[in-house]
Amino acid sequence: MSRDPEDLLRDALRAGDDPVGAGSFDDVRARARRLDRRARLLKTGAAVIVILAAIGVSIPLLSGDDDNKQRVITSPGRTTTTLAPVEDEPIGIWPFVTGAEADDMNISPDGFYGTNATETAVEFVRIAAGAGDNGAPAPDVETIAPAEPHEQRSTVVVVTIGSRRMQVVLRRLGSSDRWSVVSVQSDGLVLDEPSPNALESSPVHVAGRATAFEGTVLVRVTDRGPVLNELGKAVLTGEMGLMKPFSGDVSFQPRELGYGAVIAYTVSAKDGRVEQLSAVPIRWAPPEKGAINVPQSEYPIADGQIVAVVNEAVHGGSNVDDLVLLEDGEIRLGPVQPARPNLLWVL
Amino acid sequence: MMTAVRSTEVGEIESWYRACRAELVRLAAFALGDRDAAEEVVQDVFARVYRKPPTLRMPGEELRYLRSAVLNRCRTGMTRRAAGRRATVRLESQRPGHVRSTEEHGIDVATRDAVLAAVRKLPRGQRDVVLLRYWLDLPEAEIAATLGVSSGTVKTSAHRAMAALTPLLEDLR
Numbered sequence: 001m002s003r004d005p006e007d008l009l010r011d012a013l014r015a016g017d018d019p020v021g022a023g024s025f026d027d028v029r030a031r032a033r034r035l036d037r038r039a040r041l042l043k044t045g046a047a048v049i050v051i052l053a054a055i056g057v058s059i060p061l062l063s064g065d066d067d068n069k070q071r072v073i074t075s076p077g078r079t080t081t082t083l084a085p086v087e088d089e090p091i092g093i094w095p096f097v098t099g100a101e102a103d104d105m106n107i108s109p110d111g112f113y114g115t116n117a118t119e120t121a122v123e124f125v126r127i128a129a130g131a132g133d134n135g136a137p138a139p140d141v142e143t144i145a146p147a148e149p150h151e152q153r154s155t156v157v158v159v160t161i162g163s164r165r166m167q168v169v170l171r172r173l174g175s176s177d178r179w180s181v182v183s184v185q186s187d188g189l190v191l192d193e194p195s196p197n198a199l200e201s202s203p204v205h206v207a208g209r210a211t212a213f214e215g216t217v218l219v220r221v222t223d224r225g226p227v228l229n230e231l232g233k234a235v236l237t238g239e240m241g242l243m244k245p246f247s248g249d250v251s252f253q254p255r256e257l258g259y260g261a262v263i264a265y266t267v268s269a270k271d272g273r274v275e276q277l278s279a280v281p282i283r284w285a286p287p288e289k290g291a292i293n294v295p296q297s298e299y300p301i302a303d304g305q306i307v308a309v310v311n312e313a314v315h316g317g318s319n320v321d322d323l324v325l326l327e328d329g330e331i332r333l334g335p336v337q338p339a340r341p342n343l344l345w346v347l
Numbered sequence: 348m349m350t351a352v353r354s355t356e357v358g359e360i361e362s363w364y365r366a367c368r369a370e371l372v373r374l375a376a377f378a379l380g381d382r383d384a385a386e387e388v389v390q391d392v393f394a395r396v397y398r399k400p401p402t403l404r405m406p407g408e409e410l411r412y413l414r415s416a417v418l419n420r421c422r423t424g425m426t427r428r429a430a431g432r433r434a435t436v437r438l439e440s441q442r443p444g445h446v447r448s449t450e451e452h453g454i455d456v457a458t459r460d461a462v463l464a465a466v467r468k469l470p471r472g473q474r475d476v477v478l479l480r481y482w483l484d485l486p487e488a489e490i491a492a493t494l495g496v497s498s499g500t501v502k503t504s505a506h507r508a509m510a511a512l513t514p515l516l517e518d519l520r
Contacts, residue, residue, distance in 0.1 A: 005516035006481065006509070008454070012462035013377070013482040015454050020369035023386070025361045031394035105419040113422045113471070 091197065092173050092180030093261045093281050094124050097224045099174025114178040117147035121157035121168035124181040128263050129161065129274035139274050155179075164188060164276040186276040188243070189217065191264055196280045202254055204262060204282065206236060207247035212266040215244060221252035224259040224281060236264075254284045360397050363409050368393075370410075370483075371417050377478050378421040380467050385421075392416045415493050418475050458519050465515050473508035476501055 003011075095114055096102040114120040125141045145158035147170070154171045166186040170179045183196055193207040194200055206219050217236045236248035250262070265277035368389060375385035392413065401412055466477055472494070479490045480501075491498045 005513050008458075008516050008519060009462060009466075009477070009509075009512060010481045010484075011454050012459045013466070013478070015459050020372045022365070023368050023372075023390075025364050025393075028364060028390055028393040028397055031390055032397040035394055035398060106416060113419075115422070 091281065092171065092182055093224050093279055094127070094181050095120070096173055096176075096178065096180045097259045097281075099176070102173040102176035102178050102180060114180065117155050117170045117179045118143050118157050120170060120179040121147075121159055121181060125159050125161070125166070125168065125184065125277065128184070128279060129265060129277050161273075161275055161277075166276060166278070181279070182281065184277060184279040186278050188212075189264060189266060189276045189278045190243070191262065191278045191280055193247075194262060194280060194282050196282075198282050200282045200284050202284070203249035203251040205247070205249050206234075206262055206264065207245070208264065208278070209243045209245050210264075210266060211242050211244070212246070213269040215246060217246045217264050217266055219248075219250050219262060219264045221250055221282075222261050222263060224261050258284045260284065357397065357400060359409075360393065360400060363396075363413065364393050367410055367413055371413055374414060374478060374483075375417050375421050377463070377466070377482065378418060378474065380463075388417060388420045392420050411489065411493050414479070415495065418494070422471055461515065461519060462512075465512055469508050469511060472496070472500075473504045473511070476504040477508045477512075480505055 092098070092102070096107070101107055114123075122141050122143055126139070129139050129141070139161040142160050143157060144160055144165070145156075147155040147157050152172070154169070157168045157170065159166055159168060164186060166184055166189075168181055169183045169185075171182050172178065173180050185191070188211040189208065190210070191206070191208040193205055204221060208217070210217050218233070219236055220233045234248060234250040236246045236250075252260075254260075259281070260283065261279050261281050263277060263279040265274050267273060268275050371389045371392070372382075372385050375388045376382045379385050379388070396413070396416070401409075403409060403412060466474055469477065475494055476490060479485045479493060480487075485493070487498050487501050490501045494501070496504075
């Protein structure tokens with residue numbers, strides 16, 4: 001009997017479904033208890049490490065050790081850094097900013113899970129190079145040096161757009177096996193400023209060296225993470241020729257929790273296609289702790305209204321992270337968000 | 348405008364488990380090709396939900412939430428463990444009496460296995476769309492919400508998946 005391919009597929013998927021037993025919810029409870037125990041153990045382990053580190057720091061102080069090296073270790077900055085959860089340090093550009101984000105199985109930007117470093121590198125360059133440039137065609141991104149399979153936590157993938165080469169540096173953040181892009185550097189477009197993870201404010205000063213048509217380098221400041229929202233853009237001009245310097249300031253609208261990236265790129269004089277790009281992560285101080293400026297033209301809401309804070313990358317935007325009150329044109333977030341919000345719903 | 352947000356009661360999760368477990372196990376089994384690993388994925392998802400109940404926007408949204416969590420879990424944390432167990436499961440699946448009945452769908456076991464093998468070889472995004480669309484008959488908007496992608500991506504993935512599967516399906520029909 002002949003039938004439609006779609007019907008055949010439907011029948012094949014449904015044919016003879018194995019019966020599934022009811023299962024026992026006690027097993028779920030037992031597993032949840034095991035997960036709880038494991039989490040407690042990890043916390044205890046972390047506390048022990050902190051205590052041991054504190055003892056190691058205190059002994060030279062109490063014994064009056066005058067060694068210069070020990071003094072550096074006991075400086076306040078170092079101690080604070082040691083105590084801070086390293087996994088939450090924002091170090092990625094895309095698709096995840098922190099280890100906590102990468103570890104969250106519910107965050108998957110546009111269905112992309114990033115367990116393959118080479119695919120992640122190519123996808124990022126496609127997204128960063130193809131975003132919104134006057135309808136110019138998307139560049140052909142190819143890999144000439146894929147990630148080595150044995151690389152465990154960090155790797156470099158070399159990709160090309162046409163004849164231009166760029167190195168994409170990736171890391172596995174947190175304990176996840178998912179890769180995140182942490183920087184991109186092109187052979188013909190080097191970003192000297194800002195330095196990676198620098199604390200910046202608007203306008204951010206951008207400087208570097210490039211081989212570019214008429215010395216023109218375009219720079220975008222974007223959010224970091226699953227959605228690369230453009231927060232600011234500028235055209236910087238330098239000198240023509242081989243690796244000539246360029247510099248300038250790029251204004252941007254800081255928002256969310258203060259993680260972003262500077263993406264510099266050059267375009268083809270022939271068809272406007274992106275030819276090469278470099279990117280570094282930056283951070284900025286939010287206007288106030290946990291506050292988000294609400295652009296009134298986009299969200300016509302008044303002070304005193306309640307809005308829901310949502311991240312579209314989590315459960316298709318259906319999961320509400322927080323409910324907040326609009327005050328003085330800002331919303332103030334409660335606890336640290338599991339993922340940075342990019343959507344507001346007015347209630 | 349939206350409906351009120353509500354927190355999930357821990358007691359509700361047990362009723363979700365009773366109502367949704369079978370479908371979720373089958374979904375994970377399709378995705379992983381491994382029934383034991385699928386049961387483990389589903390149990391793991393429920394354990395995590397039990398520890399930290401989600402905040403849902405409207406009643407009835409839990410199934411979408413759980414499908415999404417199971418598919419994500421299949422892609423990430425559980426896959427390596429599942430791969431290690433596959434050999435054992437394959438042997439078990441060859442036991443007499445374990446062969447699936449397919450007559451009522453007018454399709455033989457060999458055809459079914461060939462189609463399932465081809466579906467599992469699809470890229471993950473396309474495979475998930477195929478499962479949700481042709482196995483669960485979900486509408487496009489629901490698939491998009493479950494996978495956290497746009498409707499356009501769902502259409503594209505479905506089109507590409509069918510383009511890849513059609514030669515095999517044409518041969519089999």
